[in-house]
Amino acid sequence: MKQRTIWFILAAVCLAFTLVNAQEMAPIKIDLPKPMFVGTPQNMSVPNLEKPLGKARPPFLAPVGTENVAEGKSVASTDEEPIIGEIDMITDSDKEAADGSYVELGPFLQHVTIDLEKKQNIYAVILWHFHKQPRVYFDVIVQVSDDPDFVKDVKTIFNNDIDNSAGLGVGKDNHYVETSEGKLIDAKGVQGRYVRCYSAGNNNNDLNHYIEVAVYGKPVE
Amino acid sequence: MSRFLKIYLLYILLFFIAAAIRLPQLNLRPMHTDEAVHGIKFGALLDEGYYRYDKNEYHGPTLNYFTLFPAWIRHQNSIDQVSERTLRLVPVFFGLGLILLLLPLVRQCGWTAVTGAAFFTALSPFMVFYSRYYIQEILLVFFTFGLMVSGWRYIQNRHWGWMVAAGAFAGFMYATKETWVIAAFAIFAASALLVVMDKQWRAQVMGIRFLHLFAGFFTAIFVVSLFFSSFLTNMAGIWDSVLAYKTYFTRASANDWHLHPWYFYFKKLLCPTFSNGLCISEWVVVVFSAIGIWHVFRYKNSSLSLNFFRLTALYALISAVIYALIPYKTPWCLLGFYHGFIVLAGYGLAVSLQWRVKGRFFVYVTLGIGVFHLIWSAWVANYKMYDDPANPCVYAHTSRDVFAIVNRIKEYAAIHEDGQNMYIEVICPGGDYWPFPWYLRACHRVGWWSAVDENVPAAPVILAKPEIEADLLHKLYVLPPPGEKNLYLPMFQEYKELRPGVEIRGYVVKELWDEFEASTFR
Incomplete structure (x- = not known):
């Protein structure tokens, strides 16, 4: 009888302990925030827009010794008096989107030309127009030539001018959204001394912006 | 006649x-x-x-x-x-x-x-x-x-x-x-x-x-x-x-998102x-x-x-x-x-x-x-082009990807023990998570945040913008004590967007991911 009482008390203690524990394990009631009403979002009305990778771009391979041959080189532009910044900022290695890091050129078709000082084997060009907000620049055309006036022996390595509004031929490349990692253009080892980049406004306004242009290459031996 | x-x-x-x-x-x-x-x-x-x-x-x-x-x-x-x-x-x-x-x-x-x-x-x-x-x-x-x-x-x-x-x-x-x-x-x-x-x-x-x-x-x-x-x-x-x-x-000239040149409509x-x-x-x-x-x-x-x-x-x-x-x-x-x-x-x-x-x-x-x-x-x-940015009627329109995302969340809810009451976190700066509140209106435990809230437990399914991913990783893997850090996997292998150029990412706790993969395999 005494043993039965002890077992009964033990069972009651276990049950009570279980109940207490069960109470401790009860789910916490969370007041979940309700959705916040918002206005019409920003539009990105751009045909032929390529989808971003959604992850970091893998590093590209290039021959040993390839480097940014545009760094610190002189730049000429169709807009000699930019609205904001200086033309030299395009090759100063500063790729930040903050004020003071970009140059703002006038509206409509504008171009900048980088003098690499000598003929280079160019493997890649990376463009940063403006990435503080998602933007798409129109008529982005990149050409390489030995001629500073780009009259003869011009090689086009990128062209997304789908309606030939820039008058340099219809481009087959896609529009793209500007990101902090810049637009990588495969130059396929083309040779030349001058690199010219065109643009004709963006989806937000008619102005043209450049943060940086990097040209990865090696001098032609 | x-x-x-x-x-x-x-x-x-x-x-x-x-x-x-x-x-x-x-x-x-x-x-x-x-x-x-x-x-x-x-x-x-x-x-x-x-x-x-x-x-x-x-x-x-x-x-x-x-x-x-x-x-x-x-x-x-x-x-x-x-x-x-x-x-x-x-x-x-x-x-x-x-x-x-x-x-x-x-x-x-x-x-x-x-x-x-x-x-x-x-x-x-x-x-x-x-x-x-x-x-x-x-x-x-x-x-x-x-x-x-x-x-x-x-x-x-x-x-x-x-x-x-x-x-x-x-x-x-x-x-x-x-x-x-x-x-x-x-x-x-x-x-x-x-x-x-x-x-x-x-x-x-x-x-x-x-x-x-x-x-x-x-x-x-x-x-x-x-x-x-x-x-x-x-x-x-x-x-x-x-x-x-x-x-x-005041708005007629305030929000520069919708400021357009005079010929916008005629074009x-x-x-x-x-x-x-x-x-x-x-x-x-x-x-x-x-x-x-x-x-x-x-x-x-x-x-x-x-x-x-x-x-x-x-x-x-x-x-x-x-x-x-x-x-x-x-x-x-x-x-x-x-x-x-x-x-x-x-x-x-x-x-x-x-x-x-x-x-x-x-x-x-x-x-x-x-x-x-x-x-x-x-x-x-x-x-045909009802959500294509090239369509002149389309403006800041939601991508078709939203259907794939919502369907996947519903599939997760179907196998989750809480069903439609499965806890879901949606975190997008500026409240830019619409139209998900509409599509997830039948899910009764969805929290909507503009930033990562470290004071609430992590949900088994999370939707978030890439820009808050670092904060989210901190919440998922740094804050919890050892032994209580759940592993999360991406909901999709490929890029998904809310609107053109606006990426949205999904994360799912590994237990649920395993269960879902097993159920699809069955």
């Missing part, structure tokens, strides 16, 4: 064509942010009978209240049951109503002009697109045109009923969208200009009876008071509807848009409306019907200039003035069909090619 019967049958046929191009697959296009916001706001009205006018956003109450009718007819008593089809039936109804509103003009303005206007209204890609879009714009166009038609009929026959109808339409305009002031001003200015230009019109306007005018004004005030006071349950709403104009006048209407070999444009409407405008101002003779089209032309031109001058632009705003041009295109068509034989041949050829292209454009804009 009598001539009138033939014409009535043609009109009925046009109405059915308009219905046939508007009604199918109303849930095909993903919900735009604005549609989803209005949908959730309607849910509060349906579920709780709650509506309060917000003077800062979301426009007037007519859209919400009129949506009660399709919901009741379809026996949908809670927002969980309401579908996109139910919501979009409201603009479809008013889009079709625009065709019926032309009928009171038949006797004076002629069958050809009215049927032509009905035809272009039925097939215009912009009119079709925004007749399937759950926002206030097509309602405003309907009420504006209703005011013009009933006002003109009153001028014509002095019957007080038309003045009361005009008052009601004016009241509904006010209760629909704050931009009604532009339409009202354009009608007033057009009428005033016509008073200066035309003696007959001047005499007719001067003959308006004060008592009738008062009846119309009283009707307008009655409609406005009823709707803005949420049917007499919130009298402050009436005053808020006046205060709202301060907000909207959308006039420049054909190409994508994947497909072309959308409204050139045939523009051509015939130009003929119509040229004709109404060419002759100095006066008639009541001609004055209606003169009034419409002046209204369309004045409102087009106003909309072009306002820097804040969204494509649906163009409907306000563009509908005037569509009506004039009907008149232009009627005029050009009376040209001599050679000219008429040219009209038939233009009309044939133009109509074929218009039908093609309406189909492409609404059933």
Whole structure:
């Protein structure tokens, strides 16, 4: 009888302990925030827009010794008096989107030309127009030539001018959204001394912006 | 068969064509942010009978209240049951109503002009697109045109009923969208200009009876008071509807997201848009409306019907200039003035069909090619490129990816022990997670954040923008004590976007991911 009482008390203690524990394990009631009403979002009305990778771009391979041959080189532009910044900022290695890091050129078709000082084997060009907000620049055309006036022996390595509004031929490349990692253009080892980049406004306004242009290459031996 | 019967049958046929191009697959296009916001706001009205006018956003109450009718007819008593089809039936109804509103003009303005206007209204890609879009714009166009038609009929026959109808339409305009002031001003200015230009019109306007005018004004005030006071349950709403104009006048140049050059609307209407070999444009409407405008101002003779089209032309031109001058632009705003041009295109068509034989041949050829292209454009804009940024009707539209994301979340909920009560975190800076609140309205434990909240437990399913991923990783893997850090996997291997250029990422706890993969394998 005494043993039965002890077992009964033990069972009651276990049950009570279980109940207490069960109470401790009860789910916490969370007041979940309700959705916040918002206005019409920003539009990105751009045909032929390529989808971003959604992850970091893998590093590209290039021959040993390839480097940014545009760094610190002189730049000429169709807009000699930019609205904001200086033309030299395009090759100063500063790729930040903050004020003071970009140059703002006038509206409509504008171009900048980088003098690499000598003929280079160019493997890649990376463009940063403006990435503080998602933007798409129109008529982005990149050409390489030995001629500073780009009259003869011009090689086009990128062209997304789908309606030939820039008058340099219809481009087959896609529009793209500007990101902090810049637009990588495969130059396929083309040779030349001058690199010219065109643009004709963006989806937000008619102005043209450049943060940086990097040209990865090696001098032609 | 009598001539009138033939014409009535043609009109009925046009109405059915308009219905046939508007009604199918109303849930095909993903919900735009604005549609989803209005949908959730309607849910509060349906579920709780709650509506309060917000003077800062979301426009007037007519859209919400009129949506009660399709919901009741379809026996949908809670927002969980309401579908996109139910919501979009409201603009479809008013889009079709625009065709019926032309009928009171038949006797004076002629069958050809009215049927032509009905035809272009039925097939215009912009009119079709925004007749399937759950926002206030097509309602405003309907009420504006209703005011013009009933006002003109009153001028014509002095019957007080038309003045009361005009008052009601004016009241509904006010209760629909704050931009009604532009339409009202354009009608007033057009009428005033016509008073200066035309003696007959001047005499007719001067003959308006004060008592009738008062009846119309009283009707307008009655409609406005009823709707803005949420049917007499919130009298402050009436005053808020006046205060709202301060907000909207400031907005006209404040938010640079929607600031566009003056030619924004005209480019959308006039420049054909190409994508994947497909072309959308409204050139045939523009051509015939130009003929119509040229004709109404060419002759100095006066008639009541001609004055209606003169009034419409002046209204369309004045409102087009106003909309072009306002820097804040969204494509649906163009409907306000563009509908005037569509009506004039009907008149232009009627005029050009009376040209001599050679000219008429040219009209038939233009009309044939133009109509074929218009039908093609309406189909492409609404059933093929309905979310493509190259479509001129599309603006900041939700990507089709949203369907894949929502379906995957529903699949997770189906195997999760909590089912529809599965806890979900959605974290997007600035509240940029719409239209997910609409699509996840049947999930009852969804939290919506603009930043990572470290004080709440992590959900088994998380949707987030890439820019907060670092904070999210900190919450998932740094804050929890050792042994309590759950592993998360990406919901999708490929890039998913909320809108073009706006990425959204999904994360799912590994246990649920395993269970889901096992279930799909089974």
